[in-house]
Amino acid sequence: MGLFIMRKEKTDENELLQIGIMGGTFDPIHYGHLVAAEAVRDKFNLQKVIFVPAGNPPHKKEKNLSNKMHRYLMTLLATASNTFFEVSTNETDKQGYTYTVDTIKQFHQQFNGKAKFYFITGADALNEILTWKDVDCLFKICEFVAATRPGFKHEQLLDNIQYLTKKYDGKIHFVEIPSLAISSTDIRLKVANDISVKYLLPEVVETYIYKNGLYSNQLNS
Ligand code: ATP
Numbered sequence: 001m002g003l004f005i006m007r008k009e010k011t012d013e014n015e016l017l018q019i020g021i022m023g024g025t026f027d028p029i030h031y032g033h034l035v036a037a038e039a040v041r042d043k044f045n046l047q048k049v050i051f052v053p054a055g056n057p058p059h060k061k062e063k064n065l066s067n068k069m070h071r072y073l074m075t076l077l078a079t080a081s082n083t084f085f086e087v088s089t090n091e092t093d094k095q096g097y098t099y100t101v102d103t104i105k106q107f108h109q110q111f112n113g114k115a116k117f118y119f120i121t122g123a124d125a126l127n128e129i130l131t132w133k134d135v136d137c138l139f140k141i142c143e144f145v146a147a148t149r150p151g152f153k154h155e156q157l158l159d160n161i162q163y164l165t166k167k168y169d170g171k172i173h174f175v176e177i178p179s180l181a182i183s184s185t186d187i188r189l190k191v192a193n194d195i196s197v198k199y200l201l202p203e204v205v206e207t208y209i210y211k212n213g214l215y216s217n218q219l220n221s
C-alpha cells in the first residue's frame, strides 16, 4: 500500500486574490464612489472591486433610506461598464441590521480563504469606525484603504489612521484620490428641489432616479 502524506494546503500570501470592497448606502451612487473605487483598484492592483450596497445599517436607522432594491439596481447600472467592478447582494439579501464585519466574514467563506480584502472608505467613514460592530475582528480579517474626501482634513485623517493602527494593530493604507465634492445627500436635496444633478453621477443612474420618482419628497438629509 502506498504511503500518502497528507499535507494541509497552505495558501501563499502572494497567491491570494486581491479584492477591494466598497461599502456604502449608495443612495444614490455617484462619481465620488466610482472615482475612489477605481483609483484604489489601480493603485493596489486589485483584481476586482466589489460594491456592497448596505442592507439595513444601524447607523442610518433614523434616516429615510431608499428601498434596497433601488439602491442595488442603481449600483449595478453605475458599475456595469467597468469589467473590474462587481456588485454583491450579501447585505441587501439579509433581513435585520447588517454589519460590515459579518459581510467580510461572508466574503472569506465565499472565496474559500483564497482572497485578501481591502475595505475602501472615505475619510468620513473612517472617523466613525469606532462605532462599528466588532472592530477588533474587522481589523484582523481585512485591511483598510482610507481615501481623502473634500471637507475632511488630511491631518485629521492621518492622525486617525495612526490612532486606529496602534489601537487595533491593523493595517490602514492612505490614498489621496482626485477630489470630488459630491455626496448622495446633496444629490437627493438637489433632485427634491429641481436642481440639476447632471455630471455628478452616471447619466443612467440619473435617468433611473427620475423614472422611479426617487427623492422627490426628500425633506432633509
Ligand atoms: P450620504 O450623503 O447619504 O452619507 P455619501 O455620499 O457619503 O452619502 P455613502 O454611501 O455614505 O455616500 O458612502 C460610501 C463610501 O464612499 C464611504 O466610505 C464614503 O466615505 C465614500 N465616499 C462617498 N463620497 C465620496 C467622495 N466624494 N470622495 C471620496 N469618498 C467618498
Ligand code: MG
Pocket (backbone or CB within 6 Å): none
Ligand atoms: Mg455617507
